[in-house]
Amino acid sequence: MKAQIKTLLQQALESLKQSGALPADANPSIQVERTRDPAHGDFASNLAMMLAKAARKKPRDIAGDLLAALPASGNVINVEIAGPGFINFYLSPQAFQAVVPAILEAGDKFGHSTQGAGKRVQVEFVSANPTGPLHVGHGRGAAYGATVADLLDAMGFEVHREYYVNDAGRQMDILAASVWLRYLELAGEELPFPVNAYKGDYVWDVAAKLHRENGDRFRHGWTEIAAALPDDECDGGDKEKYIDALITQAKTLLGADDYRFVFDTGLNYILADIRDDLAHFNVNYEHWFSERSLTETGAVARAVERLEQSGHVYEKAGAKWFRSSDFGDEKDRVLVRDNGQSTYFASDIAYHMDKLERGFERVIDVWGADHHGYVPRVKAAMQAVGDDPDKLDVLLVQFAVLYRGGEKVQMSTRSGQFVTLRELRKEVGSDAARFFYVMRKCEQHMDFDLDLAKSRSNDNPLYYIQYAHARVCSVFRQLQEKQLDYDQAVGLQQLGRLTENHEQALLSSLNRYPEVLEAAALNHEPHLLAHYLRELANDYHTYYNAHQFLVEDAELRQARLALIAAVKQVIANGLGLLGVSAPESM
């Protein structure tokens, strides 16, 4: 509807430019919005006011010219000039009613568009290190990223969802060492567990699997291992040096193959856990991209080479540095350490180069807000090698703070005292978690009220929406019990009978859905959809309370049933895009 009015205004604008009433170079982006106040009609445009300066005319005069030049349209029954120069449009009831057959015909595709057709978009999200289970912070990124991806999908983009697996690097070595030590303990060794190692229970689980399936194959005496270790922090030493020495010992004593076996056992165990967790969260990927593969295929080396050829790399203290400060970064960054190992940053540059080489027109990264300082250096690298940094959108997701019983749930990664995503799902359910996570703008800090998410009451916005859907289903069940019939074709013919205020409101809301979807997708703002669904459910509940649908008057009944069938479809579509179920009864 909005698009139709924009087209009309565009045509009026062109004809005024041709007649010389407006300067030919005036090219404002035409804005049409829904009015908040019915006294202002159904839609309004501020076009005349935007043109006032360039045309050196009063807004109301321009509005008058536009109005005179406006092509006739069957859907528009009245146009008025109001206030400082708004042009208000009044649409015919038929224009609003047309959405009902459109919804019922398109079904679960209603609201979708083809504007992204032929364009490939990559969305990378979660990408948490496989050093432990996902926690509730990752959950928000998962819900947000998955929804953004699905929304773009609905806009016709070819969406490629990807999880970047950090299966290389020091953190993973620390995990491998942690697993090995727990394994040694299970094998009967007595040893002090390092300050800096992973202490979560899942490390025991991996170690147990390792011991169960391999016996004492990886066992070495602790005294032998400890012989080459410095003091740990608790003995006055450096915890970083200690854990690094321990990793070196593991590699030396186990040998490359066995070390890799222990390492991969931990990696695969945790990765399988993460995949399972996300699948239950209704989050799925086209591809799990291995960081290690970038080194193995030489992509990292090539990335460093490309940067060197661009002339933005120098050597200092035995390391290779990227002069990212040339591109707005705070300081220069190391690509290759003095020990010859490339950094995580080098891998990430290679990864982003790879993304662009794969031909994605747009690359979206969903990161935790704590990584925001990382954005400038990645864009700097893209710019240095001549790639377009604007092809990359980094969407930063703020943390969620959990509340239970009005109290903040304390979390700290250090002690392993964090709430996992799995625990959250078990406590509030996948639907509530998905919905609550995207209820807020991603850059907003979020208070996640566990009690509210769990509550089966009207306080809970998700139940409110799902209840509206279930209530429609319930009406159709009643229909059968009362031996009445529903004939959609008749209903669609009788939409003119829908003259009540509540029906008008509902028709208007249904018409908004495609616009909401487009805005939510293109701006990466799923919360718009969540809020819209709440409003649509409200319109339905209000209508439900005010009027009977299963009335004697067959034509009116068919019209009303067609309307609520459309409501049901749109709620189901919207919830589906949010990864939430639409139950037929609750």
Add this chain to the structure above:
RNA sequence: GCGCCCGUAGCUCAGCUGGAUAGAGUACCGCCCUCCGAAGGCGGGGGUCACAGGUUCGACUCCUGUCGGGCGCGCCA
């Protein structure tokens, strides 16, 4: 110290890329089931949009500064 994000009703948050009288939910108060699910609906009170300037026909929205909260400033990932 520097950089990024956020300050809107008691609380949790919207505010359609600068538009008309700033909106929901919740909490509080009062109503509505002989009726398709009351997990619902209707009505009421509640605001210096953190603060101070600036830009213009017009600012919650854009710019500058101040205050307050979060996060980040590794040859970790």
